Amino acid sequence: MIGFLRKLGGNFFRFLRHCGQYAHLLIDIFRSLRYFPIRWNLVSQQIVYMGVNSLPVVVLTGACIGAVFAAQIHLKFSELGMSSGIGPVVAYAMCRELGPIICGLMIAARVGASISTELGSMKTSEQVDALRSMAVYPTDYLVIPRLLALVISMPLLVSFSIFFGIAAGYMICVPLMGVEPAYYIHNSLRFTGAQDVGVGLIKSVIFGFVISTICCERGLNCGHGAQGVGKATTEAVVSSTIALLVCNFFITFLLNAWMN
Amino acid sequence: MISLRNIHKTLNGQPVLRGIDLEIPRGETLVIIGRSGGGKSVMLRHIMGLMMPDKGEVLFEGQNLMGLSELQLIPIRHQMGMLFQNGALFDSMTVGENVAFPLREEGKKSEAEISQIVSEALGLVNLPGQESKMPAELSGGMRKRVSLARATARKPKLLLYDEPTSGLDPVVSDSINKLILHLDETLNMTNVVVTHDMKSACEIGDRIALLHHGKIHFLGTPEEIKSSQDPIVYRFVNGISDESVATE
Numbered sequence: 474m475i476g477f478l479r480k481l482g483g484n485f486f487r488f489l490r491h492c493g494q495y496a497h498l499l500i501d502i503f504r505s506l507r508y509f510p511i512r513w514n515l516v517s518q519q520i521v522y523m524g525v526n527s528l529p530v531v532v533l534t535g536a537c538i539g540a541v542f543a544a545q546i547h548l549k550f551s552e553l554g555m556s557s558g559i560g561p562v563v564a565y566a567m568c569r570e571l572g573p574i575i576c577g578l579m580i581a582a583r584v585g586a587s588i589s590t591e592l593g594s595m596k597t598s599e600q601v602d603a604l605r606s607m608a609v610y611p612t613d614y615l616v617i618p619r620l621l622a623l624v625i626s627m628p629l630l631v632s633f634s635i636f637f638g639i640a641a642g643y644m645i646c647v648p649l650m651g652v653e654p655a656y657y658i659h660n661s662l663r664f665t666g667a668q669d670v671g672v673g674l675i676k677s678v679i680f681g682f683v684i685s686t687i688c689c690e691r692g693l694n695c696g697h698g699a700q701g702v703g704k705a706t707t708e709a710v711v712s713s714t715i716a717l718l719v720c721n722f723f724i725t726f727l728l729n730a731w732m733n
Numbered sequence: 734m735i736s737l738r739n740i741h742k743t744l745n746g747q748p749v750l751r752g753i754d755l756e757i758p759r760g761e762t763l764v765i766i767g768r769s770g771g772g773k774s775v776m777l778r779h780i781m782g783l784m785m786p787d788k789g790e791v792l793f794e795g796q797n798l799m800g801l802s803e804l805q806l807i808p809i810r811h812q813m814g815m816l817f818q819n820g821a822l823f824d825s826m827t828v829g830e831n832v833a834f835p836l837r838e839e840g841k842k843s844e845a846e847i848s849q850i851v852s853e854a855l856g857l858v859n860l861p862g863q864e865s866k867m868p869a870e871l872s873g874g875m876r877k878r879v880s881l882a883r884a885t886a887r888k889p890k891l892l893l894y895d896e897p898t899s900g901l902d903p904v905v906s907d908s909i910n911k912l913i914l915h916l917d918e919t920l921n922m923t924n925v926v927v928t929h930d931m932k933s934a935c936e937i938g939d940r941i942a943l944l945h946h947g948k949i950h951f952l953g954t955p956e957e958i959k960s961s962q963d964p965i966v967y968r969f970v971n972g973i974s975d976e977s978v979a980t981e
Binding site for chain 1: 778781783803804806807808810813814815817818819821822823824834835838883887
């Protein structure tokens with residue numbers, strides 16, 4: 474019992490420490506944006522690495538989810554004689570939920586892991602201290618370009634995810650399941666609007682911010698050696714994934730309340 | 734130039750520095766020696782402002798670094814350079830880009846001037862024409878030389894060396910020592926060198942400080958340390974362990 478309580482207390486204090494370190498990084502980000510010009514050359518490099526190179530995986534997962542979702546919806550909607558409603562449901566779900574969240578999870582896994590490993594390795598090999606010794610502010614040089622790159626890339630990636638998800642849903646329902654294309658397209662356009670795409674894009678920007686900041690924080694505060702870097706990477710991916718899902722829940726309610 | 738006053742530092746509940754008092758005048762090469770894990774690198778990091786003491790003051794040209802933020806430390810760090818134990822070269826950049834990095838960050842020189850300085854700095858450390866190599870392609874000694882070129886490219890007033898010869902064979906170690914002496918003559922900087930290599934210490938140091946149990950136990954010239962009869966100094970200089978090996 475004492476052992477359990479000790480472990481619980483230890484985890485709680487570790488969580489508090491992480492929260493403190495995260496808050497410290499956020500303050501540092503705003504300070505850095507205030508005092509230093511943005512390094513657009515580094516931002517563009519990161520956009521290529523995080524955004525352009527992530528495109529295939531985002532397109533593939535978006536398309537797969539769209540296709541599977543459409544197939545499942547078709548199964549029930551056709552029983553109820555509501556086949557004409559499949560298109561709008563797929564489009565609505567892809568824009569508001571599936572597109573942003575699946576893309577966010579893939580980016581947290583692919584890019585988030587890479588950010589925390591890279592910064593963690595830099596920290597353990599004293600490269601972060603070397604930056605400081607050369608009068609370079611690590612947040613300005615390491616965090617801001619990654620943050621901006623992901624905040625800029627995420628809406629574009631989510632747009633691709635949504636587009637290919639809807640397209641894959643169409644390919645499943647119309648040519649394969651025999652749904653009438655005119656109804657599918659007409660109803661999709663009728664019941665899905667710019668507002669729904671907007672919700673997805675707002676979420677994508679917030680997800681980009683959450684993933685980049687959590688993974689940078691974990692990388693810059695990683696422990697010693699290879700074990701420390703490995704642990705930080707695991708924590709970064711797990712924390713950003715959970716944060717993404719929790720944020721998604723609250724953003725959904727806030728945006729729905731605001732739009733209604 | 735640098736004053737350390739009553740510096741105390743505890744790391745992970747373990748007191749590492751227990752009241753360091755040290756004055757380093759301009760132009761001097763001070764060597765800090767001591768056993769591994771004795772707090773030498775921690776002391777160096779305090780001088781650079783990479784660590785802040787729990788108690789005490791670090792003064793650089795009369796300015797107290799204690800309590801300064803990272804932003805406030807930036808102009809002070811422009812006057813310093815540091816050679817890290819493992820080089821700490823940016824592994825995503827070439828040798829040339831590594832050496833040019835502090836100059837580009839300073840933003841005061843044109844690309845042509847930077848290129849010229851990089852060539853000169855690499856020439857000074859006997860690595861001419863190696864600009865396009867990646868750090869992963871270099872040996873340990875070469876990495877330290879590149880790191881030295883990077884640290885001196887901006888011609889800082891103060892250069893800090895963290896174990897410049899550790900892990901190197903005696904011949905390469907000797908060449909690094911000669912390089913430090915050469916840079917000292919050429920650039921006329923103040924140097925603080927952390928090492929546990931007595932040969933190096935005596936070759937390059939104007940004064941040597943022995944760190945023992947978190948305090949400066951001895952401070953004197955290389956001749957004074959060699960002739961010291963203090964048992965701790967004597968054992969360190971002559972490499973005699975005070976621990977006995979358990980035998981059956």
